[in-house]
Amino acid sequence: xxxxxxxxxxxxxxxxxxxxxxxxxxxxxxxxxxxxxxxxxxxxxxxxxxxxxxxxxxxxxxxxxxxxxxxxxxxxxxxxxxxxxxxxxxxxxxxxxxxxxxxxxxxxxxxxxxxxxxxxxxxxxxxxxxxxxxxxxxxxxxxxxxxxxxxxxxxxxxxxxxxxxxxxxxxxxx
Amino acid sequence: xxxxxxxxxxxxxxxxxxxxxxxxxxxxxxxxxxxxxxxxxxxxxxxxxxxxxxxxxxxxxxxxxxxxxxxxxxxxxxxxxxxxxxxxxxxxxxxxxxxxxxxxxxxxxxxxxxxxxxxxxxxxxxxxxxxxxxxxxxxxxxxxxxxxxxxxxxxxxxxxxxxxxxxxxxxxxx
DNA sequence: AATTCATATTTCACTGATGAAGTAAAATGT
DNA sequence: ACATTTTACTTCATCAGTGAAATATGAATT
Numbered sequence: 001x002x003x004x005x006x007x008x009x010x011x012x013x014x015x016x017x018x019x020x021x022x023x024x025x026x027x028x029x030x031x032x033x034x035x036x037x038x039x040x041x042x043x044x045x046x047x048x049x050x051x052x053x054x055x056x057x058x059x060x061x062x063x064x065x066x067x068x069x070x071x072x073x074x075x076x077x078x079x080x081x082x083x084x085x086x087x088x089x090x091x092x093x094x095x096x097x098x099x100x101x102x103x104x105x106x107x108x109x110x111x112x113x114x115x116x117x118x119x120x121x122x123x124x125x126x127x128x129x130x131x132x133x134x135x136x137x138x139x140x141x142x143x144x145x146x147x148x149x150x151x152x153x154x155x156x157x158x159x160x161x162x163x164x165x166x167x168x169x170x171x172x173x174x
Numbered sequence: 175x176x177x178x179x180x181x182x183x184x185x186x187x188x189x190x191x192x193x194x195x196x197x198x199x200x201x202x203x204x205x206x207x208x209x210x211x212x213x214x215x216x217x218x219x220x221x222x223x224x225x226x227x228x229x230x231x232x233x234x235x236x237x238x239x240x241x242x243x244x245x246x247x248x249x250x251x252x253x254x255x256x257x258x259x260x261x262x263x264x265x266x267x268x269x270x271x272x273x274x275x276x277x278x279x280x281x282x283x284x285x286x287x288x289x290x291x292x293x294x295x296x297x298x299x300x301x302x303x304x305x306x307x308x309x310x311x312x313x314x315x316x317x318x319x320x321x322x323x324x325x326x327x328x329x330x331x332x333x334x335x336x337x338x339x340x341x342x343x344x345x346x347x348x
Numbered sequence: 349a350a351t352t353c354a355t356a357t358t359t360c361a362c363t364g365a366t367g368a369a370g371t372a373a374a375a376t377g378t
Numbered sequence: 379a380c381a382t383t384t385t386a387c388t389t390c391a392t393c394a395g396t397g398a399a400a401t402a403t404g405a406a407t408t
Contacts (some may be wrong), residue, residue, distance in 0.1 A: 017244075032325060077387065157324055158206075168316065354406090363394105367392085375383080
């Protein structure tokens with residue numbers, strides 16, 4: 001146990017040593033990057049773990065939740081790709097899987113017949129309402145010792161980082 | 175462009191709607207989770223993108239960096255698995271790949287001959303020293319508008335979250 | 349000496365993600 | 379009006395990562 005904490009301690013020493021060999025490294029920033037990556041993938045692991053009993057993976061779940069959170073419970077593959085950050089190929093697979101389970105339906109759009117209309121079914125909604133609540137305790141536990149200022153701060157800083165990443169993205173590779 | 179920002183905006187609306195249907199959801203915390211996941215995977219994307227020209231993926235890179243950051247430049251597969259959070263199978267594959275490129279060597283341990291000693295080569299060190307610096311500008315740019323307090327705060331909050339995740343992990347699934 | 353445990357590799361089956369090409373329909377240009 | 383281009387998905391082939399089980403070897407225990 002204390003897997004993450006352990007890795008972080010090790011990383012701190014590592015960064016320290018590397019920054020002595022390569023002093024021009026932005027050590028604090030590099031460390032924050034690694035921290036983000038570690039905590040992020042640990043969180044992802046945790047999520048996938050909670051999804052496994054429902055035979056869902058992260059992208060399936062995300063897709064389903066996007067649909068669930070829509071006022072009309074519907075969307076198109078293209079839109080889902082954008083918000084779930086998935087390739088079209090993958091979205092086809094996800095959609096196939098969810099359709100087969102009866103959680104969503106696939107239909108043709110009337111206005112634009114290239115488009116496919118994806119809609120969450122009543123069963124899909126019930127499914128979400130049943131699987132979501134058991135996750136709440138763990139989500140709450142993750143932030144149990146965060147006070148309101150902590151939460152606001154984390155949100156603000158992640159937002160800032162997100163914004164910077166957006167600005168960064170289009171650049172050419174180094 | 176503004177991919178992340180866009181997804182975040184969409185998520186905010188989604189969470190809002192879901193928490194109206196399911197009021198017992200810890201909305202703020204759930205939102206922070208998703209935010210972490212989004213920023214985390216975007217950061218990972220960015221990293222993989224920077225690594226691609228060097229024909230490295232995240233785990234290859236991490237493994238190599240762990241070795242590089244060691245005072246003696248060496249480790250064992252087991253240890254690398256732990257710190258790189260990889261399965262043994264994968265570590266064998268990674269090691270094979272890096273050995274083939276001459277960046278590391280694999281040798282038997284003298285004390286315990288079950289063990290395999292993995293060591294970064296001089297070429298491996300040179301490789302790291304050459305590939306690392308071009309990444310610095312982007313890393314710095316990510317945190318360009320973070321003042322010292324921001325960085326300290328982010329580090330503290332991520333550490334706290336990491337700690338909580340560690341406590342969470344061993345529990346049984348919901 | 350025999351048994352149990354630890355370390356690492358190999359093999360295999362499987363899941364999930366991805367890139368390239370294909371299909372179909374709408375939009376656009378001439 | 380027709381040809382071209384663009385948009386929206388799908389299909390197919392492929393690949394990276396994972397988990398489980400089998401193997402090999404060496405160390406520790408009894």
